[in-house]
Amino acid sequence: MKTAPRPASGKLLYAQSGGVTSVINASAAGVIEAARTHGVKVYAAHNGILGALREELIDTSKESKATIAALRHTPGGAFGSCRYKLKSLETHRAEYERLIEVLRAHDIRWFLYNGGNDSADTALKISQLGKAMGYDIRCIGVPKTVDNDLAMTDCCPGFGSVAKYIAVSTLEASLDVASMADTSTKVFILEVMGRHAGWIAAAAGLAGEGADAPPHVILFPENVFDEAAFLAKVKATVQRVGWCTVVASEGIRNAAGQFLAEAGTRDAFGHSQLGGVAPVLAALVKEKLGYKYHWALPDYLQRSARHLASKTDAEQAYAVGKAAVDYALAGKNAVMPVIVRSSDAPYRWKIEPAPLSKIANHEKKMPRNFMTRDGFGITAAARRYLAPLIQGELPPPYGKDGLPRYATLQNTMVAKKLPAFEI
Amino acid sequence: MKTAPRPASGKLLYAQSGGVTSVINASAAGVIEAARTHGVKVYAAHNGILGALREELIDTSKESKATIAALRHTPGGAFGSCRYKLKSLETHRAEYERLIEVLRAHDIRWFLYNGGNDSADTALKISQLGKAMGYDIRCIGVPKTVDNDLAMTDCCPGFGSVAKYIAVSTLEASLDVASMADTSTKVFILEVMGRHAGWIAAAAGLAGEGADAPPHVILFPENVFDEAAFLAKVKATVQRVGWCTVVASEGIRNAAGQFLAEAGTRDAFGHSQLGGVAPVLAALVKEKLGYKYHWALPDYLQRSARHLASKTDAEQAYAVGKAAVDYALAGKNAVMPVIVRSSDAPYRWKIEPAPLSKIANHEKKMPRNFMTRDGFGITAAARRYLAPLIQGELPPPYGKDGLPRYATLQNTMVAKKLPAFEI
Numbered sequence: 001m002k003t004a005p006r007p008a009s010g011k012l013l014y015a016q017s018g019g020v021t022s023v024i025n026a027s028a029a030g031v032i033e034a035a036r037t038h039g040v041k042v043y044a045a046h047n048g049i050l051g052a053l054r055e056e057l058i059d060t061s062k063e064s065k066a067t068i069a070a071l072r073h074t075p076g077g078a079f080g081s082c083r084y085k086l087k088s089l090e091t092h093r094a095e096y097e098r099l100i101e102v103l104r105a106h107d108i109r110w111f112l113y114n115g116g117n118d119s120a121d122t123a124l125k126i127s128q129l130g131k132a133m134g135y136d137i138r139c140i141g142v143p144k145t146v147d148n149d150l151a152m153t154d155c156c157p158g159f160g161s162v163a164k165y166i167a168v169s170t171l172e173a174s175l176d177v178a179s180m181a182d183t184s185t186k187v188f189i190l191e192v193m194g195r196h197a198g199w200i201a202a203a204a205g206l207a208g209e210g211a212d213a214p215p216h217v218i219l220f221p222e223n224v225f226d227e228a229a230f231l232a233k234v235k236a237t238v239q240r241v242g243w244c245t246v247v248a249s250e251g252i253r254n255a256a257g258q259f260l261a262e263a264g265t266r267d268a269f270g271h272s273q274l275g276g277v278a279p280v281l282a283a284l285v286k287e288k289l290g291y292k293y294h295w296a297l298p299d300y301l302q303r304s305a306r307h308l309a310s311k312t313d314a315e316q317a318y319a320v321g322k323a324a325v326d327y328a329l330a331g332k333n334a335v336m337p338v339i340v341r342s343s344d345a346p347y348r349w350k351i352e353p354a355p356l357s358k359i360a361n362h363e364k365k366m367p368r369n370f371m372t373r374d375g376f377g378i379t380a381a382a383r384r385y386l387a388p389l390i391q392g393e394l395p396p397p398y399g400k401d402g403l404p405r406y407a408t409l410q411n412t413m414v415a416k417k418l419p420a421f422e423i
Numbered sequence: 424m425k426t427a428p429r430p431a432s433g434k435l436l437y438a439q440s441g442g443v444t445s446v447i448n449a450s451a452a453g454v455i456e457a458a459r460t461h462g463v464k465v466y467a468a469h470n471g472i473l474g475a476l477r478e479e480l481i482d483t484s485k486e487s488k489a490t491i492a493a494l495r496h497t498p499g500g501a502f503g504s505c506r507y508k509l510k511s512l513e514t515h516r517a518e519y520e521r522l523i524e525v526l527r528a529h530d531i532r533w534f535l536y537n538g539g540n541d542s543a544d545t546a547l548k549i550s551q552l553g554k555a556m557g558y559d560i561r562c563i564g565v566p567k568t569v570d571n572d573l574a575m576t577d578c579c580p581g582f583g584s585v586a587k588y589i590a591v592s593t594l595e596a597s598l599d600v601a602s603m604a605d606t607s608t609k610v611f612i613l614e615v616m617g618r619h620a621g622w623i624a625a626a627a628g629l630a631g632e633g634a635d636a637p638p639h640v641i642l643f644p645e646n647v648f649d650e651a652a653f654l655a656k657v658k659a660t661v662q663r664v665g666w667c668t669v670v671a672s673e674g675i676r677n678a679a680g681q682f683l684a685e686a687g688t689r690d691a692f693g694h695s696q697l698g699g700v701a702p703v704l705a706a707l708v709k710e711k712l713g714y715k716y717h718w719a720l721p722d723y724l725q726r727s728a729r730h731l732a733s734k735t736d737a738e739q740a741y742a743v744g745k746a747a748v749d750y751a752l753a754g755k756n757a758v759m760p761v762i763v764r765s766s767d768a769p770y771r772w773k774i775e776p777a778p779l780s781k782i783a784n785h786e787k788k789m790p791r792n793f794m795t796r797d798g799f800g801i802t803a804a805a806r807r808y809l810a811p812l813i814q815g816e817l818p819p820p821y822g823k824d825g826l827p828r829y830a831t832l833q834n835t836m837v838a839k840k841l842p843a844f845e846i
Contacts, residue, residue, distance in 0.1 A: 020602045022595070047605045076598030082606040164825055171826060172445070172727040175499030179443045182470045183505040188723065206826070279699060296722035300611065304595040308730055310825060390825035395818070402587055402733060402813035403594060403629070 007136060010109030012328065014060075015045035015052060016144075017115030017122075020077040021158030022306040023317035024144050025407070027114050028078060029071040030321025031142070032060050036068075038329055043106065043414060047080035049113075049122060053095060053423055055102050057414040070407035072318060073396035075306035078409050086122045089129065096129045098421050104135055105417045110328040114142040114321075117150055120336060121360035127334040140324045141336035141356050144317070146303045148199035151362035152354040153338035155389055157320055158303070160313025163203030164390035165298075165305045166192050166247070170207035173296065174214035174245045181243035187234060187285050188245050189295040190215075191278035193302060195251035198222050198366050200302075203386055204247040205378035214245035216376075219281075221251035222366055223375045225260055230281075231288050233376055238291060248277050307404055311392025312347070323351045347388030430559060433532030435751065437483075438468035438475060439567075440538030440545075441506060444581030445498040445729040446740035447567050448830070450537050452494040453744025454565070455483050459491075461752055466529065466837060470503035472536075472545060476518060476846055478525050480837040493830035495741060496819035498729035501832050509545045512552065519552045521844050527558055528840045533751040537565040537744075540573060543759060544783035550757040563747045564759035564779050567740070569726045571622035574785035575777040576761035580743055581726070583736025583812035586626030588721075588728045589615050589670070590813055593630035596719065597637035597668045604666035610657060610708050611668050612718040613638075614701035616725060618674035621645050621789050623725075626809055627670040628801035637668035639799075642704075644674035645789055646798045648683055653704075654711050656799055661714060671700050730827055734815025735770070746774045770811030 014031050016024055028044070035042045044058040045051030051058075058079055060068070071078055086095055103111065113123040123139040130137035143150055148159035170190060177188045194200045198220030208214050216237040219225065237244040252260050261277040278295035285293050316339055323337035335353040342348045370382035378386070396404040437454050439447055451467070458465045467481040468474030474481075481502055483491070494501055509518055526534065536546040543564045550562035566573055571582035593613060600611045617623045621643030631637050639660040642648065660667040675683050684700040701718035708716050739762055746760035758776040765771045793805035801809070819827040 016602070020599055050605065074598070075595050077602035080605060081602045083603070084606055168730055168826060169724050169728070171829070172498050172729060173723040175497070175829065176443055176723045176727040179439070179500030179504045180506065182473065182503060183507050185723075190724075206824070276699075276702060279702075294722055295720075296724050297718075297720045298724060299717055299719035300596040300599045300608075301592050301613075301719050301721060301724075304599040305592070306595060307591055312825075387824060391823065392825060393818075393821050395816075398816050400814065401629070401810060402735075402815060403591060406594070406598065 007109045010107050011041045011043055012110040012112065012325070013043050013045060013052065013057070013103065013108045014112045015048050015114065016077040016079055016081040017048045017113060017119040018081060018083060019146065019303065020081050021144060021146050021303055022075040022161045022309050023158055023314050024114060025071040025074045025076070025078045026314050026317035027142050027144060027157060027321035029068055030318040031112055031325055032068050034322040034325035038325070040329065043108065044079040046411070048082035048084065049086065050082045050084050050423070051080065052099055052102055053421055055416045055418050057106065058411045059414050062412040063409055067407050067409060070405070072314070073306060073394070074407040075304040078407065079411065085118050086125070089125050096125060099126055100130060100133050100135050101418065103137055106414065109137060111137055111139045112142055112324050112328065113139065114144050116145040116147070117359060117361050117363060120356045124334050124356040124360050138328050138331065138333040140328045140332065141359065142320055142324045143336055143338060146193060146200065147197055149197045149364045150359060151364050152359050154341040154349065155339055157313060157317035159199060160310035160316070160389035161305070161308070162193070162200055162302050163386060164310040165302050165308050166200055166204045167206040167390055168308060169298065170204040170215050170245060170247060174207065177243050177245060184292060185294045186238050186243050186291040187293045189278045189281050189293065190245070190247045191250055191276065191295065191297045192247060194221055194249040196221055196363065198249050201247050201249040202366060202370060202378050202382055203390065205382065206386055206390060212241050215247040216241065216244045217246040218376055218378065219246065219248040219252045220366065220371060220375065221249045221253070222371070225252045225254050227284065231284070234285060235289055246281065248281055250277055252277055306396055309394055310390045311394040312389055314394045316349070319351055327353055344384045344388065347391065430532045433530050434464045434466055435533040435535065435748070436466050436468060436475065436480070436526065436531045437535045438471050438537065439500040439502055439504040440471045440536060440542040441504060442569065442726065443500040443504050444567060444569050444726055445584045445732050446580055446737050447537060448494040448497045448499070448501045449737050449740035450565050450567060450580060450744035451501060452491055453741040454535055454748055455491050457745040457748035461748070463752065466531065467502035469834070469836070471505035471507065472509065473505045473507050473846065474503065475522055475525055476844055478839045478841050480529065481834045482837050485835040486832055490830050490832060493828070495737070496729060496817070497830040498727040501830065502834065508541050509548070512548050519548060522549055523553060523556050523558050524841065526560055529837065532560060534560055534562045535565055535747050535751065536562065537567050539568040539570070540782060540784050540786060543779045547757050547779040547783050561751050561754065561756040563751045563755065564782065565743055565747045566759055566761060569616060569623065570620055572620045572787045573782060574787050575782050577764040577772065578762055578812055580736060580740035582622060583733035583739070584728070584731070585616070585623055585725050586809060587733040587813035588725050588731050589623055589627045590629040591731060592721065593627040593638050593668060593670060597630065600666050600668060607715060608717045609661050609666050609714040610716045612701045612704050612716065613668070613670045614673055614699065614718065614720045615670060617644055617672040619644055619786065621672050624670050624672040625789060625793060625801050625805055626813065628805065629809055629813060635664050638670040639664065639667045640669040641799055641801065642669065642671040642675045643789065643794060643798065644672045644676070645794070648675045648677050650707065652797070654707070657708060658712055669704065671704055673700055675700055729819055732817055733813045734817040735812055737817045739772070742774055750776055767807045767811065770814065
């Protein structure tokens with residue numbers, strides 16, 4: 001961990017990256033409020049790193065204290081995010097140099113990048129290039145991803161709220177199915193996010209405990225989909241319980257390595273990809289077992305459902321934002337504030353810096369001992385890990401109209417100083 | 424309205440019918456708490472009218488006061504519901520006679536049927552047959568349906584909470600899409616319930632007002648789907664706003680009268696029906712406009728989301744349950760307590776009895792003047808009607824585990840007195 005004296009002047013640039021979450025703006029609020037305390041002006045890049053490349057910078061000092069506070073309970077990415085990965089320093093040096101040029105033009109001395117492992121990699125490279133080019137810039141990663149797959153941190157801000165949404169939705173929909181199973185739907189399939197790691201699917205397991213409680217079957221992307229075992233488990237559950245709730249990760253694959261979501265369906269134009277493993281599983285259940293089914297695919301609803309955020313998650317999201325500023329102003333570089341757990345129950349956590357080099361481009365899978373032997377459920381170890389992350393409620397304020405009062409920013413752009421740059 | 428002296432003794436039978444809602448149990452709580460006040464014992468039919476036919480009756484007096492109170496915030500149907508419509512009195516007289524036989528065997532003098540227009544029809548027929556068979560039974564309908572399609576009542580308990588869920592979800596997911604549109608999803612499609620009437624889709628319109636606010640396109644089942652007009656509206660919206668949120672009723676049809684959900688897709692087995700108009704629309708957008716899309720289909724999540732219930736709706740659901748008991752014990756017969764609106768803003772409503780004969784088998788469509796001229800939005804008149812129905816929050820209590828504390832009933836069965844009956 002390198003520390004250095006704080007620059008005499010300078011601004012802080014904050015950017016949001018990749019898929020947004022219901023609490024990424026809480027991290028933004030943590031960043032901006034902490035920086036204001038220290039008298040440091042915060043610019044936000046419009047649409048993530050693209051805004052930095054295009055010199056599209058938002059002056060957050062134009063926003064009121066109340067608006068910034070309201071970011072704590074506003075989902076989505078208030079400054080815009082993007083799916084854009086900077087390529088390697090060797091092949092795309094011009095992009096990195098442009099970034100340094102923009103930072104220099106606006107006297108930006110701290111860069112905080114709020115994202116996943118790709119973003120950690122970018123922040124690390126910029127810190128290295130700044131050094132090589134003799135420009136004093138400190139880069140701090142701010143962790144964010146619903147996928148919960150970042151290395152070094154016990155959990156990722158954004159995950160706990162999706163986990164809570166999926167656990168509550170599994171519980172609620174299962175009460176519905178249980179009421180009607182005698183004459184209607186017997187198998188309900190809920191498709192959840194998670195292309196490579198089954199953390200979100202695992203969280204559904206918190207909805208109930210014991211063989212007869214929903215969800216009865218969880219399908220993790222870490223396991224090869226075994227059609228016969230799946231059908232046998234569904235059939236046994238319907239025969240014993242009367243109905244069956246299945247939670248499936250979007251990323252499950254068959255033995256040939258194909259995504260199930262792409263293996264089965266064809267759209268009106270004959271294309272094979274509609275996205276959606278739930279309808280494929282539903283068709284299988286109907287064809288092989290004859291049960292009436294329903295399926296749900298909440299998609300973006302799950303990662304934007306700020307109305308059902310986990311208080312633990314929202315607090316951690318704010319805390320990593322604030323810590324990132326503290327680290328930056330203390331002169332740390334190429335680190336990320338990560339969450340360290342010291343106790344499961346009562347849940348205790350703190351924040352510590354971890355080097356970006358140990359986070360960049362790593363992916364944390366779910367441990368094998370979090371899945372039951374048959375692969376269709378979660379273990380006690382998984383429950384101990386997951387349980388604290390969905391604890392607590394922190395609903396947004398509601399207006400008289402019955403809708404959450406989410407923040408709307410002015411997003412005042414900073415005047416450009418440089419010629420346009422072709423991306 | 425006929426009234427008669429209250430029987431000297433007797434029990435009250437309550438049954439839940441058809442698709443459940445997040446507040447149907449609030450009606451059950453209203454029924455049971457009101458009956459307890461009057462010292463009347465309530466039996467609940469297990470799985471709706473089937474429980475009455477099979478003589479599967481639950482003794483609700485075995486449940487504690489706290490458990491019944493908790494029904495007010497528990498989604499699903501606590502005693503089980505069913506999709507089972509009694510056929511005509513002429514062709515299936517034996518079933519109706521069996522019902523009277525069960526009622527007589529257990530000295531049941533009041534029958535409260537919580538459902539939609541089919542249930543109103545059944546309750547009406549039982550009241551008529553009771554009279555014909557000389558058995559003194561008063562039948563009261565208790566309104567319930569997320570479809571909001573019952574005649575005589577201003578709105579239907581169950582609808583307001585789905586409406587709130589869909590409006591909030593549309594708002595939240597749109598914030599997500601707006602953040603990412605520059606490099607990711609440009610068109611987001613949310614499929615909502617509503618096979619014949621567009622009330623739920625219309626409620627999504629409460630998420631925003633003005634041409635640039637989401638949802639930008641609403642597809643109602645009342646209108647024939649016009650592919651060219653739809654694509655033109657989506658394209659114009661993306662070009663102007665940068666992205667586009669579409670809300671589609673599951674029941675939209677093309678000019679040939681086919682459900683779009685059935686017209687486009689084939690599953691792995693070559694069957695045409697997967698359910699899901701959203702993927703069909705998404706494929707169309709991709710094929711014809713080339714935009715990146717995402718789609719969501721919350722299915723049962725929308726009608727079981729008690730965590731996001733409308734306070735207005737939950738209170739009305741409780742009130743109609745209580746009123747049904749008051750009517751029954753006052754000797755009314757063949758009526759339903761309906762909601763009468765006296766003012767939009769401030770919202771004022773009261774409950775009055777309406778004859779089941781005017782509700783049975785009628786279906787209330789959305790008025791044409793609730794849809795904008797181009798058919799893709801809602802009018803000011805629709806807003807005035809819909810706005811009060813999603814007002815207020817009444818979240819369930821949460822446990823330390825971060826999950827709602829939903830009621831679990833013992834559902835103690837009453838000893839049978841009759842031989843089995845073949846349905």
